[in-house]
Amino acid sequence: MHIKKDQIRGTWYFVLDAPRENGKRKQIRRTGFKTKRAAEQKYRQFKQEIEESGTFKIVSDISFNDYLDYFIKNYMEVNLKESTVRNKLFLIEKHIRPVLKNYKLREISPAIINEIINNKVKEGYKKKYISSIFTYIKLIFRYSVFPSEFLKKNPAEHLKMPKIEDVSNTEKSITMDNLNKLTKLWKNTKFNIIYTVGLHTGMRLGEIIALEWDNIDLNKGIITVNKNAVTLGSEVKLSSPKTQSSIRTINIGKTLILELKKWRVEQIEQKFKRGKFYIQSNFVCTYSDGRWIKPNSIKSNGTALKKKYGIKFNFHMLRHTHATMLIENGANMKDVQERLGHYKYSTTMDTYAHVTKKMSDETIEIFEKAINQN
Structure with missing residues (x-):
C-alpha cells in the first residue's frame, strides 16, 4: 500500500x-x-x-458562479429557444445565482438547496413558481454530473418539493358578477378587442397579440393560432407557439365574429383618417395610430383595473374562465384540451378537476331529487 x-x-x-x-x-x-x-x-x-x-473523476474545484455561466452557454443557449432562455435567465438571476454564487460547486449540499426552496415558501411565492425554481435547480446540478462531469453526485437528486397550500383553481376564474362589470369596463379601453378575444377563445395573451388578419377567417368563423408574441428584454418578438399542440384552429361564435368585424372597420377608418402618419401592419391588436400593442401594456392595464375597481383580475383568468364555462355547460374535456392547446390531456383534467367535481355533485343532486319525488 x-x-x-x-x-x-x-x-x-x-x-x-x-x-x-x-x-x-x-x-x-x-x-x-x-x-x-x-x-x-x-x-x-x-x-x-x-x-x-474503471475510471476516477476528480471533483472539480470550479465555483458555482463559473459553472452557472458554463451551463447557460453550453446547455441553455444550445438547447432552448431564445424566449425560453430569457425567461429562465430571469428565474436564475433572481432566485438561484444570488444565494449560491459564493459557494464552490462541490460545497453545495442537499441541505443548502432544501433551504433555498423552503425560503421561497416562506416568502409567499406560488406553488407553481416555486416548482419551476426547484425543477431548474435539479436540472443545473444534473447537468453538472452528466455530461459535464464537474461533480460525481447530484446534491438535488433525492430532494422533493415541500407541501404547499396553493390558490384553489376556483379562484382562478372570474365570477359572473365581476365578468359583467369587467366587460363594461373594457368597452371604454383601447384594449377591448384583446380582452374580448381572450374571453371568447381562451387563447393565451401572447397568442392574441401575435394575431394577424390572415389568421382569422371571418366567413368560416375560424382563428388559426401559429405564432406567439414573447417579451425579450425591452423588445417583443414573434416566435413559434409554446408547444406543438399550441398550433391549432379555434372555432368562434357570432358574437366574437361581429366584434372582430367592427374592429376591422374601425382599423381601416383610422388608416384613412391618419394617412401617412398611420403605422402600416397586418396585426389585429393595434392602437388607433397603427402601433402594435405589446403584452406588458395589457398586464399594466389589468393591474390598473384591479386596483381602481377592486376586482381580482389578471388576463390569464380569462383563459380559465373560458374553459370553466365550457365544461360547466357540457363541453367534452378532450375538445377543451384541443381548444386551449394543452400538450397533455392530464393538464386539462388536473386544472379543471374542480369543475367536473362540481358537475358530479350537481348530477347526484338531480338524481336524489328525481328519486325522492317517486
Whole structure:
C-alpha cells in the first residue's frame, strides 16, 4: 500500500495508480491526512471506485458562479429557444445565482438547496413558481454530473418539493358578477378587442397579440393560432407557439365574429383618417395610430383595473374562465384540451378537476331529487 508519512509536516499521504490516459501512466496523490488510518480509508475508497468503474473523476474545484455561466452557454443557449432562455435567465438571476454564487460547486449540499426552496415558501411565492425554481435547480446540478462531469453526485437528486397550500383553481376564474362589470369596463379601453378575444377563445395573451388578419377567417368563423408574441428584454418578438399542440384552429361564435368585424372597420377608418402618419401592419391588436400593442401594456392595464375597481383580475383568468364555462355547460374535456392547446390531456383534467367535481355533485343532486319525488 502506497501510504507514507510526510516527515516534515507530520501528516500522511498516499499515491495510487489510476487507469492510463492515452497510454500514459497516471497517478492520484492525496496529502494532508492527520492519521495513517484516515489516509488508508480514503485510499481504499479511491481504489474501489477505480475497480468498479474503471475510471476516477476528480471533483472539480470550479465555483458555482463559473459553472452557472458554463451551463447557460453550453446547455441553455444550445438547447432552448431564445424566449425560453430569457425567461429562465430571469428565474436564475433572481432566485438561484444570488444565494449560491459564493459557494464552490462541490460545497453545495442537499441541505443548502432544501433551504433555498423552503425560503421561497416562506416568502409567499406560488406553488407553481416555486416548482419551476426547484425543477431548474435539479436540472443545473444534473447537468453538472452528466455530461459535464464537474461533480460525481447530484446534491438535488433525492430532494422533493415541500407541501404547499396553493390558490384553489376556483379562484382562478372570474365570477359572473365581476365578468359583467369587467366587460363594461373594457368597452371604454383601447384594449377591448384583446380582452374580448381572450374571453371568447381562451387563447393565451401572447397568442392574441401575435394575431394577424390572415389568421382569422371571418366567413368560416375560424382563428388559426401559429405564432406567439414573447417579451425579450425591452423588445417583443414573434416566435413559434409554446408547444406543438399550441398550433391549432379555434372555432368562434357570432358574437366574437361581429366584434372582430367592427374592429376591422374601425382599423381601416383610422388608416384613412391618419394617412401617412398611420403605422402600416397586418396585426389585429393595434392602437388607433397603427402601433402594435405589446403584452406588458395589457398586464399594466389589468393591474390598473384591479386596483381602481377592486376586482381580482389578471388576463390569464380569462383563459380559465373560458374553459370553466365550457365544461360547466357540457363541453367534452378532450375538445377543451384541443381548444386551449394543452400538450397533455392530464393538464386539462388536473386544472379543471374542480369543475367536473362540481358537475358530479350537481348530477347526484338531480338524481336524489328525481328519486325522492317517486
